[in-house]
Amino acid sequence: MNKVMGGLMVLFALVLAIAPAFTDCQSHGKMLTTADGRSIAMKCHWAGIAEIAAAVPLGLAGIYAMFGRRKDTLRFAGIVGASSALMGILLPTILIGTCANPSMICNVLMRPTLLASGILALVSSAALIMTAREPQFAPAGVAA
Amino acid sequence: MNFLQLAWKSISGNGLRSWVVALSALVVAAFALFGTLLLRGAATSLELAAERLGADIVVVPDGAQTEMEGALLMGHPASFWMPEENLQKLAAVPGVEAVSPQVYLATLVGAACCSASEMFMVAYDPQSDFTLRPWLEKTLPGGLAEGEVVGGDFISATEPNDGILVYGTTVRLTGNLEPTGSGLDQSLFFTMDTARQLAVSSWVNAEEPLIIPPDQVSAIMVKTTPGADVEKVAVEILRTVPGVFPVASADLFQSSRAQLKSLLNTVVIMMALLWPIAIALIGMVYLMAANERRRELGMLRALGATKRFIAQSLLTEASLLALCGAAVGIFVAVLAIYLFRRLIINSLGVPFLLPSPGSLALQIAIGLLLAMASVFLAALLPAIKVSRQDPAVAMRE
Structure with missing residues (x-):
């Protein structure tokens, strides 16, 4: 189970890191033009860049989950994965956001892709934490 | 040990088989729900748009x-x-x-x-x-x-x-x-x-x-x-x-209605292909599992388990896997349709409106029932077959 969840976490981390490069407004040639004529990237681009910072710990946690055997390690990987996935959701929604116009490519494609990957990574991490729980009852003879 | 515990032990002890059955239920539930939500959402939106116009006839330049x-x-x-x-x-x-x-x-x-x-x-x-x-x-x-x-x-x-x-x-x-x-x-x-x-x-x-x-x-x-x-x-x-062309309200949005009809046909054809394949796959998996477990189940029968107990444990196992797979499939379908609705509108060229919570709950229940019924149907025959075998013969083989 932990191998499957770890694999999913790595997969969603890759989507979080790579998808913005192909789905933000800049990748479709849309940029802001300032009063002095310079072209600058819109905020969806920076949200996409920031996603890499959430994707790296998520991917590493996924690798740990795939190869780790101790329940402590798996639980820690799950907690790191869940925190990173949550960050992956918050970056394009609350922390940085995307462009204002709902019909722009970042809102049509990038944001839903990041949200879907973030939510599914969060669920995978939660499942990993659940499977790595300590047994509820102490083994016979240990109890006081 | 009751039949629920036996079913759970069998699920956790046969990882690959459990994954195949759960994934089949996931695909059936996700596809059925996604298709239904998409078609109903588009149809509702078309009706609402025509209603919003409020005219019996819209006259435009020819x-x-x-x-x-x-x-x-x-x-x-x-x-x-x-x-x-x-x-x-x-x-x-x-x-x-x-x-x-x-x-x-x-x-x-x-x-x-x-x-x-x-x-x-x-x-x-x-x-x-x-x-x-x-x-x-x-x-x-x-x-x-x-x-x-x-x-x-x-x-x-x-x-x-x-x-x-x-x-x-x-x-x-x-x-x-x-x-x-x-x-x-x-x-x-x-x-x-x-x-x-x-x-x-x-x-x-x-x-x-x-x-x-x-x-x-x-x-x-x-x-x-x-x-x-x-x-x-x-x-x-x-x-x-x-120089004018009158469009009666019933004929409004004909191109979108035609698009919707072709979409409906595609979903029906896909479902007609997918559903029997999923049932056949799950049936085959359970048939193989029943053959593999003949000695184990024969031993249970020899220890006093009834035919009903054996069949119930196999069907419970199938239902549990179907429930888990369908629940995940439904979650994925709802998530996809909610997050990607604007992409769907742009790609398919049809309007789309999310259903009301009541309608969504009903469609989710139908998707869940469909997936569970598929797995139950597929597992029924192997369950009956294996429960009827003679324990002495099964243990000797």
């Missing part, structure tokens, strides 16, 4: 039907004109009770003078209007004053004091209409007086002027007398008023 549907359904800006004198001609047609003109406009592309690029705008005549008034009265009982606008569900103010910049003039957003899932959600509505005011000020304030040809309108909404045959009135309009 050849502008597709452009009009694209504007009203997808919010694609449209520009077509016909003489205003058609109003009198249409009012004189037998069976016509009321007529009201509308002017279709659009904001400029990427211009600093407009808050939104290529936004579809509808100007209506408040004196004769009977289509927008019922909807406006819900949000604005006093109607719209000059310089005031009402927006579709997606429209929001971009300037201070609820302002939106249109052709260099700030108009005040006084309210939003209920969502329809169509292009009307991203459109702006205002009176003809506001349109004329915008056209005059645009010569000074905007990069390009807003041009409204004098004595011209884009479309005329027609209300028929109670009991009149709408189709016959439309034919009469076509015969007596040259």
Whole structure:
């Protein structure tokens, strides 16, 4: 189970890191033009860049989950994965956001892709934490 | 150990088999729910958009039907004109009770003078209007004053004091209409007086002027007398008023309805292929599992387990796997349709409206039942077969 969840976490981390490069407004040639004529990237681009910072710990946690055997390690990987996935959701929604116009490519494609990957990574991490729980009852003879 | 515990032990002890069965249930549930939500959402949106128009017949210049549907359904800006004198001609047609003109406009592309690029705008005549008034009265009982606008569900103010910049003039957003899932959600509505005011000020304030040809309108909404045959009135309009094309409300959005029909056929064909394949796959997996476990189940029978206990444990195992797989499939389908609805609207060219919570719950329940029934059906035969075997023979083999 932990191998499957770890694999999913790595997969969603890759989507979080790579998808913005192909789905933000800049990748479709849309940029802001300032009063002095310079072209600058819109905020969806920076949200996409920031996603890499959430994707790296998520991917590493996924690798740990795939190869780790101790329940402590798996639980820690799950907690790191869940925190990173949550960050992956918050970056394009609350922390940085995307462009204002709902019909722009970042809102049509990038944001839903990041949200879907973030939510599914969060669920995978939660499942990993659940499977790595300590047994509820102490083994016979240990109890006081 | 009861049959539930036995089923759970069997699931955890046979990872690959459990994954195959759960994934089959996941695919069936996800596809069925995604297809149903998509089709029902598109159909509801089409009906709502036609209802929002509120006219029995929409009269447009001949050849502008597709452009009009694209504007009203997808919010694609449209520009077509016909003489205003058609109003009198249409009012004189037998069976016509009321007529009201509308002017279709659009904001400029990427211009600093407009808050939104290529936004579809509808100007209506408040004196004769009977289509927008019922909807406006819900949000604005006093109607719209000059310089005031009402927006579709997606429209929001971009300037201070609820302002939106249109052709260099700030108009005040006084309210939003209920969502329809169509292009009307991203459109702006205002009176003809506001349109004329915008056209005059645009010569000074905007990069390009807003041009409204004098004595011209884009479309005329027609209300028929109670009991009149709408189709016959439309034919009469076509015969007596040259240069126009009447679209009866039942014939509105024909291209989208056709698109929806082909989509429905695709979903039905896919489901007709997918469902038997999933049942066959699960049936095969359980048949193999039943053969593998003959000695184990024979031993249980020898220890006193009844045929019913064996069959129940196998069917419980199948139902548990189906429930887990279907639950995940349903979660994925709802997530996909909720997050990617705008991409779906753009890609398929059909409007889409999310269902109400009650309707969604019903569709989720149907998806869950379908997946569970598939797995139950597939596992039934192997379960009966293995439960009927003679324990002595099974243990010797």
